[in-house]
């Protein structure tokens with residue numbers, strides 16, 4: 608994968624009139640933050656620009672500036688099709704593989720546009736035209752900041768942009784506590800606050816937005832569902848569709864629950880299984896050296912980062928959990944490596 612100089616990116620952006628920004632399915636803080644951050648920049652440059660999400664983003668991100676202007680592919684395929692087909696440039700943000708967005712990916716792949724990936728996930732697919740990729744970056748938002756400063760200047764970062772980018776950095780770093788948080792991350796965050804991002808308000812907007820149901824669901828998970836397997840330094844929770852219904856499940860309600868088990872000393876690997884529309888979604892989190900990206904890739908056809916990954920399973924909830932439990936002995940050495 609070749610490194611593209613900023614001068615080329617600058618030319619591409621300057622030349623293009625219509626631009627689309629696409630992010631991954633189930634958009635999170637970094638997906639929305641990076642997309643909207645770049646959107647505000649391009650809008651400021653007078654571009655005809657749209658943010659496209661494969662499916663709806665969670666309610667706790669709905670306060671973000673211009674989030675409501677984004678197009679949801681699932682709800683409006685025809686309009687998205689038109690938008691993609693007239694775009695000269697398509698930005699692929701916070702993911703790097705068409706497969707992750709199914710039919711929308713096909714649409715982009717078959718369009719005449721130039722495709723630019725800006726992302727921090729491992730192993731980008733090599734089918735795109737240009738890459739601004741760094742798997743050491745804390746977040747795609749951190750990369751968007753570099754990208755915009757690289758093709759333009761720090762001065763163009765306004766309050767709206769700063770707010771969006773700060774949000775993604777905050778959510779992807781677990782509020783600046785994951786090992787992906789570097790000196791550079793803080794420097795970028797500081798610049799964003801300087802540009803007008805209200806850090807305390809952003810935190811409250813994102814994290815103090817629980818419904819009563821959601822907090823009760825969290826309590827239920829921790830009290831009734833959390834299973835520790837200390838002999839393998841692992842823990843898991845599994846929720847059926849019925850249980851989610853009981854707590855009036857809304858998109859985003861189970862976000863982050865997987866992390867709690869890692870707050871227990873000696874637990875290195877946490878898994879969260881949930882049944883949604885008959886399919887099983889899995890989140891893996893780890894501390895230290897255990898590579899959940901490798902684990903998810905090898906056994907569940909998923910992927911992500913070393914300490915955070917996701918996957919899907921076609922097995923039943925019970926069989927998926929059993930598969931997970933049965934895999935642990937094979938990974939004992941890695942789980943005990945610190």
Ligand SMILES: [Mn+2]
Pocket residue numbers: 637638701727745746747779
């Ligand atoms: Mn990200």
